Amino acid sequence: MERDEEQPLAGGNVSEGVVRVGDTVRRPVGPWTPAVHALLTHLHEVGFRAAPRPLGIDEQGREVLTYVPGEVVWHGRFSLLEPVRRLAHVARLIREFHDAVRDFTPPPDAQWQVLMPADGSEIIAHQDLAPWNLVVSDQDEWAIIDWDAAAPGTRLGDVAYALHGFIPLSAQPGLQRSDAGERLRIFADAYGLDEAERRQLVPLLSRRTRAMHDFLREQTALGNQPWATLWAEGHGEVWRADAEYIEQREEQWASALLAAR
Structure with missing residues (x-):
């Protein structure tokens, strides 16, 4: 080039x-x-x-x-996350980011693109940790891209959002998994969540997912793009269905996360 x-x-x-x-x-x-x-x-x-x-x-x-070379996982390479060791790799990568950002002091005049209200301001979170923002190179190097929505948030908020996409916790045909609980546990173990964090995480899984539906609905009402287009394409319904799927299975997620290790 x-x-x-x-x-x-x-x-x-x-x-x-x-x-x-x-x-x-x-x-x-x-x-x-x-x-x-x-x-x-x-x-x-x-x-x-x-x-x-x-x-x-x-x-x-x-x-x-x-430029980060490689291919976005979401586009044709979701199978890269199939082996549990690779799913665990994602969890450890996110933990490494959260550890690295812990001591970051934002500039005094910092402005962030806050798309949704945060559940706290423990760290500057990525806010969109998902397969569509994970690049894997031919040399098996992994990187997180698209940081424009980074903003104050919490580690668990970032993790809850990531779990929706990487497990995935989805009601959609072709994405719903019978081993979602096992994969949830593998991710939590690799990230290093303690028991208290796992208990806090369970209800946060559905809240974080439903927040995306509400965000798209509100932005559509205001006529803001690209969110209005995404809503028209059915993304709002996907997030709503996924939130209901997660809510209905909270006992399953709690059992998987809190079983004796």
């Missing part, structure tokens, strides 16, 4: 104007960009390499990030 060649990148819900230039990605900036760059810089400074590195702003006013 020539240095000055721009290749549009697609696949995310908010990918308009995102291009690859050589070994970099150029994206539109927002009020949150300086804070996100400070976060990503901190992660690299403390040794967390599974995230893009910010390289500043280009001559067109776009943010510049290192």
Whole structure:
């Protein structure tokens, strides 16, 4: 690829104007960009390499990030998460991020793109930890992308959202799994949740999922994109059905998480 060649990148819900230039990605900036760059810089400074590195702003006013090679898991490679060792790898990767961000002090003028009310402000959470934001390279290197929605939150909030996508905890045909409880336990063990955190997590699983449905509904009522389009495409119904599926099985999740280890 020539240095000055721009290749549009697609696949995310908010990918308009995102291009690859050589070994970099150029994206539109927002009020949150300086804070996100400070976060990503901190992660690299403390040794967390599974995230893009910010390289500043280009001559067109776009943010510049290192390009993360590989394929998004959600698009054709969900089977990568099938072996339990790989599911455990995701859990450990998320734990490494949460440990790395623990000592991050945001800039005093930090602005974040807060899409939904947080359940606390323990850390700056990713807020969208899911297969569609996990890239795996041919060399089996794993990285988390799309940090624009990072904002104050909690570790358990991040974990609850991640579990919805990575187990997955879904009512959708083709995604619903008979071994969801076992996979939930494997993830929790690999992340290192203690008993108290597991008890707190159970009701949070459905609340975090239903919050996505409510967010899409509210944004659609305001006419905000791309959320209104996602609602029209049926994503709101998917999140609602998944929330009900999770709620109806809370005893199953509690049993799987709290069984004697």
